[in-house]
Amino acid sequence: MSLVQLHRVDFSIGGPLLLERVDLSIEANERVCVVGRNGEGKSTLLKLVSGELRADDGEVRAQSGIVMARLPQEVPQDTAGSVFDVVAEGLGDLGRLLARYQHLLAIGDLDALGDAQAKIEAQHGWDLNRRVEDVLTQLELPGEMEFSALSGGMKRRAFLAQALVRKPDILLLDEPTNHLDIEAISWLQTFLKQFAGSIIFISHDRTFLRALATRIVEIDRGMVTDWPGDYDNYLRRREERLHAENQANALFDKKLAREEVWIRQGIKARRTRNEGRVRALQALRNERSKRRDVAGNVKMALGHTHASGKKVIDLKHVSHGFDGRVLIDDLSTAVMRGDRIGIIGPNGAGKSTLLKIMLGELVPQHGTVHLGTGTQIAYFDQHRLQLDDSLNAIDNVAGGHEFIELNGQRKHIIGYLQDFLFSPDRARAPISRLSGGERNRLLLAKLFAQPSNLLVMDEPTNDLDVETLELLEELLLEYKGTLLLVSHDRAFLDNVVSSTLVLEGQGRIGEYVGGYTDWLRQRPATQRATPSAGKPAGKVDTPPARVKRKLSFKDQRKLEQLPGRIEQLESEIASQMAAMNEPAFFQQASSAIVQSNTALAVLQAELDTAYAHWAELDG
Structure with missing residues (x-):
């Protein structure tokens, strides 16, 4: 039951x-x-x-x-x-x-x-x-x-x-x-x-x-x-259903259009009409009026400007902390034009602080930071402080103007906001009435209307539905400038960034090639056992030394087989990573990219489990 x-x-x-x-x-x-x-x-x-x-x-x-x-x-x-x-x-x-x-x-x-x-x-x-x-x-x-x-x-x-x-x-x-x-x-x-x-x-x-x-x-x-x-089965079957629905709607609309032509011709051609056909037309009209079409997708475009200098941000021996706690310890790194960098770390570890130092908004306690020439920054703030609750959506984005300039083209603000799924009435209403997802879309609309060559996004995915997330991913992949992205969305990181900075605790910041899944594979062994979320940010437990125990025959066989399995998994992951690093990989449909990243995540999870079993049996 x-x-x-x-x-x-x-x-x-x-x-x-x-x-x-x-x-x-x-x-x-x-x-x-x-x-x-x-x-x-x-x-x-x-x-x-x-x-x-x-x-x-x-x-x-x-x-x-x-x-x-x-x-x-x-x-x-x-x-x-x-x-x-x-x-x-x-x-x-x-x-x-x-x-x-x-x-x-x-x-x-x-x-x-x-x-x-x-x-x-x-x-x-x-x-x-x-x-x-x-x-x-x-x-x-x-x-x-x-x-x-x-x-x-x-x-x-x-x-x-x-x-x-x-x-x-x-x-x-x-x-x-x-x-x-x-x-x-x-x-x-x-x-x-x-x-x-x-x-x-x-x-x-x-x-x-x-x-x-x-x-x-x-x-x-x-x-x-x-x-x-x-979920993947749902995505496949949903596409099939929508395709069938679109075909059925197209046939219906074609029949309705044909009957509308007939009724107009009938008035001219004769005084009496086929009343049954007239009633059928009225039924078609009623059915069409009740149809609820699929909600439109956001149509996002980023404002571009001239290219920045080759070196966008240069940090040398940067250190910073608060109240005796070290957040950044002797960090030297360079952000080059076209980089797509993800920033990963626990809440409170200093991700937003690192961003502010990189952008010159905060002077580090030690070290130097230089921004390259010709840098134009667009900044998505996770707290949405750039939105003014006393204004409506139109004034938040256009600042009282009727038109905005986007990549050399003049666009009416109402039409621009409709691309972000704001109806004219919603665009004129106070933004205090907007939901969390709508406020995020509005901030994206405000951000993307600004020409930029350095896009900084601090937790942009909160409250966005999956369709908007996937469109945002596609847009960021096409962006010609440099991207700095803070996110806790593992799939979003995997699909968008090409390298990561990871706040590992005690001021250490590791640099890794690839996204979240790649970091899991490359991170030091001491970090493989994820620390409890209840412990302070940056604290990583080191397993205590254990007494070597005598293994059963079954466990001994598992221990002997594990190195071969680990080697096989690492080889499969390396092959998949090589394929994903090819330029053609990101020219595929987004669903294929997502599928590849999911397959890689499954392999990585199996590798982590194999390492854990090996450590347990060999300890």
Whole structure:
């Protein structure tokens, strides 16, 4: 029996139905990813499943006794108390009583402590107290620490613990990777694979959803479609469906056009008409008026200017830090014209600081930085501080002008913003009403209207849907200038950059050829075991020395075979990398590039596992 069923569900927020005649079942132990364009109703669908919203029509049925928990998209700003308090809140009144008991225990108020203890015992609450402690241990959370002192990633982890402490049968996650660094995303990905329940999640992180999803549910123009299998299977079958839909629509439109010609000729040719044919034409018109066409794609173009000098940025012996903590230690590197450089590191490691030093916005404590001649910079700020909330989209981009100049051509601002999917009404509305995805698109529109030869992008992928991400990738691949990119989107890095700077902790910055997957392959052995996201940025654990143990016959055979397998995998990775370094590689369709990068990621994951087994058996 299904855990939850939606039957013929309709839902609207005024105007056309946001979700129409939705039929959906959620089974036990599956991981369902909900995909679709921004604004299609993905978060709404999760709220209908959880019961936070009621359907306008249809029925939502949940199996008796089913427990559901939802991880919010953003951490509530007013959250206070210790980490134990926040996690125990997931248990309601009894959880708050357990949290009070912990506080009373800490201050030694024996009278109040006895009263709280009696109430907990009356409700058989000690088992739940152990459950909170177990979840804190499982997620490596410091229960006694103040919630406000946690990093952004650890705050998200505490709210995940709050959901898990309820022992949910269904876990609902809305963009769980937003604002997490790569290390935290990898931890979450591994943890969710081991979750003993069903997961319904929304994500635009293609690496994350490829690793987790066992089924894809797509929302497209109000309709919900179920696609069994993984994400790549969904992409193939969706293309086939859209192709068939376009052919059917073309035949329909051709028939309608023919009948429209007939009705006009009929008026001239005779006084009476075939009334059956007239009624059929009216039915065709009604059907066409109800058709919801596929949402248009963003049409992005970058403003180009003259080429910069050959050497764009030159750093020599640069060091910088804050409050006694070294972020950059003796970095010397040069950025050359045409480089596409990714910058990788945990949150708080100093990525934005490094960017500001490279751009001359921040003077380093030691060393020198020189910007090359003729450099024109366009800068995408992850906090979107370049947008003025008191202005509408038109004035944010055009500064009160009616036209913009783009690559020598004059374009009306309304038409330009329509390329970024802003209707004329939306373009004139205050931007305070825009969603996160719309604000990101608006900042891209503002950025791309500026002529540049050095494009600097600090976390541009947050809140963008997959279609816009893929178009942005194509645009950046065609960009003739130099690119500096900070991102936690592993697929985006793999598809766009040709080299990476990695903040490895204690001021070390490593330089590597290729993207994220290439860095995984090349990084030092001491970094191969990814440190816990709960540890301070830049801290890498060194495995303790182990006593050599006697192996079983089976393990001894595995140990003997592993070097050969490792050599084979490294050879396959090298061959694939050589093919990807050919100029023709990036002339393929984006789907082929994505497929190649995915295959490479699978090989790299297998190589990492083989190395881990070898280290374990040979230790």
